Structures are given as C-alpha cells and as structure tokens.
Amino acid sequence: MNAKGRPTEHCSILVVSMSPYEEELDELVGQLNRQAHARHAPQLTDEPARVEQSQLAAALSQAIRSNASDILLVPGTALAQRINGKIRLTAGPALTDTDVRSMVLSLLSPLEHEVLQKERSIDLAFQSSSGRRFRANIHFQQTKLAAAIRLLPAEVPRLASLDLPPRIAELASLLRGLVLITGPTGSGKSSTLAAITDEINRNRECHIVTVEEPVEFLHANRKAIVEQIEVGIDTPSFSSCLRSILRQSPDVILVGEMRDPETISLVLTAAETGHLVLSTLHTNDAAQSISRMVDSVHPGSQAQVRQQISLCLAAIITQQLIPSSDGARRYPACEIMGATDAIRHLIRQGQDHQIRSQILISRAAGMITMEHSLAELVRRGQISREAALSHSFRQDELKALLSS
Numbered sequence: 001m002n003a004k005g006r007p008t009e010h011c012s013i014l015v016v017s018m019s020p021y022e023e024e025l026d027e028l029v030g031q032l033n034r035q036a037h038a039r040h041a042p043q044l045t046d047e048p049a050r051v052e053q054s055q056l057a058a059a060l061s062q063a064i065r066s067n068a069s070d071i072l073l074v075p076g077t078a079l080a081q082r083i084n085g086k087i088r089l090t091a092g093p094a095l096t097d098t099d100v101r102s103m104v105l106s107l108l109s110p111l112e113h114e115v116l117q118k119e120r121s122i123d124l125a126f127q128s129s130s131g132r133r134f135r136a137n138i139h140f141q142q143t144k145l146a147a148a149i150r151l152l153p154a155e156v157p158r159l160a161s162l163d164l165p166p167r168i169a170e171l172a173s174l175l176r177g178l179v180l181i182t183g184p185t186g187s188g189k190s191s192t193l194a195a196i197t198d199e200i201n202r203n204r205e206c207h208i209v210t211v212e213e214p215v216e217f218l219h220a221n222r223k224a225i226v227e228q229i230e231v232g233i234d235t236p237s238f239s240s241c242l243r244s245i246l247r248q249s250p251d252v253i254l255v256g257e258m259r260d261p262e263t264i265s266l267v268l269t270a271a272e273t274g275h276l277v278l279s280t281l282h283t284n285d286a287a288q289s290i291s292r293m294v295d296s297v298h299p300g301s302q303a304q305v306r307q308q309i310s311l312c313l314a315a316i317i318t319q320q321l322i323p324s325s326d327g328a329r330r331y332p333a334c335e336i337m338g339a340t341d342a343i344r345h346l347i348r349q350g351q352d353h354q355i356r357s358q359i360l361i362s363r364a365a366g367m368i369t370m371e372h373s374l375a376e377l378v379r380r381g382q383i384s385r386e387a388a389l390s391h392s393f394r395q396d397e398l399k400a401l402l403s404s
Contacts, residue, residue, distance in 0.1 A: 056103040060134065062090065063151055069186070073100045073147040084323050084330055085186070097144045104138050104147045115232070125152075125214035125230075135216050156217045159195045165373075167336050167366040168192070168317060172199035175251075177314030177339070178271035182283045187320050188332055189280045190216055190256075196278060197254055201226060206251035211241045213256055224252075231256075242266035246273065255279040261296040268293070268305065271312035284393065285370065286316040286337035287355040290347055310344040318370065320391050322383045331382045333391065335359070335370040375401040 059079055063071045068081035075097040078089045107126050108116065116122045121139035128134075135150040159169050171179050179196070181189045194217040197208060201224045208224050213231035220226075227248070235241035238255060239262040245253060257280050258264045271277040283289040293309060294302050316337045321330040337343065337359050346354050359367045374388040375398060385402060392398040 055099065056106070057128075059103070060128070060132075060149070060151070064132070069151060071149050071151075073103060073149070074141070075100050075144045075146065082186075084327060085321065086323075100147065101145050104136070104145060107136060108138070112232075123214055124232075125216055133216065133218065135214060152216055153191070156198045156219060157191050157195045159199055162188070162191060162195055163331055164192065164195075164319075165334055165336060165368070167368075168196070168334070169199065170366075171315055171317075172196050172203070174276050174314055176271070176274050176276050176312075178267065178277045178279070178309075178312050179314050180279055180281055180289055180316045182281045182285075182289050182316060182318045183320055184282065184284070189319065192317070192319065192332075193254060193256075193278055193280060194219075197226075197252070200224060200252055200276075204251075207249055208252040208254065209245055209248055209250040210254040211235070211238055211245070211256060212254070213238070238263045239266055242270065246270060246275075250275060252276045252278070257281070258293075264293050264296050265305075268308045268312060272308055276314075277312075283318070285318050285335055285356065286359070287352040289316050289318070290355070291352050294350075306348055306350060310339075310347040313339040313344070313347070315339060320370070322374070322377060322387050322391055324382055325384050325387075331377055333370060333373040333377055333383075333388075334368065335373065336366060336368050338362070338365055338367055340365060371398045371401055374398055378402060 059071055059073070062079075063081050066081055066083060068083050069085075070082040072080040072082070072087070073095060074080070075095055077094050078092050079095060080087050080089050082088075105113075107124065108122075112122055112124060116138060121137065123135070123137050125133060125135050132154055133152040135152060136147055137149075138145065138147045140146070159172075181192050183189055197210070197217075197219060200206065201208060201219055201222045204224055206224045208219070208226045210219075210226070210228045211231065212228065215228045215230045219228065229235055229241055231238055231241070238257075238259065242253075242255070242263065243266065253270055253275055255263065255267055255277065258267055267277055267279055281289050281292060283292050290309060290313075294305050297305050316335075318335040320333050322333050323330050337355065340358075340362060342358050342362075343355060346352065346358060356369065359369055363372075371392055371394055374383070374392055377383045378385055378388045388402070389395050389398060
C-alpha cells in the first residue's frame, strides 16, 4: 500500500476487506440487480422506471440530439459530449459521485459488477427500448466511478455512407486471407469492420462468426447466417473462442481486436487455413501493424510468424477521422496496403521499414499512403490544410504534396 492507503502497481486488486465505499457500492448494485434484468437498458422515455435511469436516459437523449459520438460521465465536471472529435461540456451542474454511480450501476449484471470490482474496469454494450445501442467503459478514477459511453449508429453502416475509398469495398469479395483495420481509438475501425461484414452478409451465402467485446453492431441474417459471440458472456476470452471456432464451420471470422499474443497466433492460423478473417489493431500504419504481430511472439518464433503473415495477409487499412473544413462532420483518411508479391517478400525478409516505399510505388495496384489520402481530402476542399498537417506523421512530405 502507498502512503494514501491505495494499492500500488504490484498489489493485487482483489482485496480481502472492502472499504466503506465499496460496501456501499455492493449494496447499491445488489438493490438495483434485484429489480432489474441481467442487462437492463435505460428507457429513453419521459417516464422511466427508476430515477437513475431517467438521468442516464436524459443524458443519452441529449447526446443523440447533439449528434455526439460519445459522452463522458466524470464526477466533479459537467456532462461532456464528443462532437466531431472535440470534447464539449454541456450546460448544467457538475456531476456528483452519486450521480455517476446511479447512472452507470443499473447497467451492470451481478457478474459484470464482480468483474468491475476485480478488474476496476469493464466494457459492455447495452440497448434502449427503442433499439438504439451503446457501448460503455465503466471504470474507477480517483477511487470514484466514471464512464465513457459510445453512441453506436442506429443501423449497421453501409460502406457507401462512410466515404471510404472504393478499394475497401473490394475487400468484401475476398474468400480468404487476413484483412486488418488499424488506427487510433475513435478512428472508425469498428464502423468500417461492420460495414465490410454487412456487405458480405448482403451478397454471399456463407457463415459469418464474430467474436467481440462487447458486440456493438447487431447483424440480421440476410444472404449469410451471422453468429455474434460476446466475450465475457458467451465465451471467457477471444483466445478460448478462437480455439474452437474452426469447428463451427465458418467462412468469415471477425475478431473485434487482436489484444494478446495468443489471439494474434490463432487469428493467423485461422486465416492460414483458408478463411476470411477480419480484425483490428491499434497501430498507425501497415509496417507498424506487421511489426506489432511479429514482436508479440518469442524471438525464436518470429521467422515462422513472418512466414505466416506473408502467406495469409490480404490487406491492411489504416484510417483516421479528420474534421471537415466547416466543422460539421469528419472524413476518413486511409492508408491502403495490399499484399502483393513484393510486400510479401519484404515481410518474410523482415524489411518492414521498406513497406511504405513499396506502397508509394504501387498506386496502380490501389495502394495509397496516409499523406496522399490527406492531400486528396485537402484538394477536394473536404478538410483544411491545417487539419491535414495536424494528422500527418510526415508533415514535410505532405507539404510537398500540397504544393505540387
């Protein structure tokens, strides 16, 4: 314990005794869960069942009207909304600790509350009575509960609605291989992944299995049969699900995120055995994505993993969302790398630093760097020069493109 009586980094989070705050939290959650279903959704109506639901429902309704992508519930500050990438405080008093606790605890099942107490953070999805879905991360900060809630689109997005390059739509026609969507948090990876899955669902008679934490977009069966497995509810982990998923006769496998070495290894194996696998990584370009996968395994296995990646990789799409010139929306900027013979050779040889040069000379094959994508958005008047430069990792190169 440190001087303030809080666990240090080396202490176990699960303690034998509970503080008065945690005892009170346990009792409150017990009361709520005795009254609610295992996954109770707030009612977006004027007459909710409980006071805390009314407060949360009002916050979510306000965010929907403001076209916000996220809301932040943090004690000591007013309700915050993220609109077109920027945080804006709403009018009204600062939220109290009690306000936040009463809003978020009704979302938790007994099992989820147990996870929150042990891990100090939990991800989940919930749905309003109107069918609108939300993704939430509930966590502790300064010993108090806080939450970030993402407003998911009312419908599964179509590729055409996301302003993505036409090359990305072609990925939905692939029958096998690994397709990675990468980028920072909030860059639209989940929407792109859902849109590609929807395109497959609409056009192929196949079996799609998704493994997500949590399930964000609900896919109705169209031409395909879609099964959606939620980590923590339907399966204990990504890796445990992936170990059995090949026996479920899938054609397409969507893995929400490759978070650990075992999941990465199992994803590569699934793609190597002739399935189309879609997944995400929090990386900033194609070369970094490949290095991340290789570095996740023991040095003695890295040559084998490079061989696997070179054989099964189909494409890596890296994206960012850039505020438009008028501030009314955001446009995606994308780096696109296809797995040509030259790219596969560089991967096998461990020459990741040369991948970007290969992308530069492969525009005829549909590849594009992030800087070229940003420059095109500027030329079309969709984003400003300043916004493009602030989202570029190679500003000198972008300036040269914009002046040519």
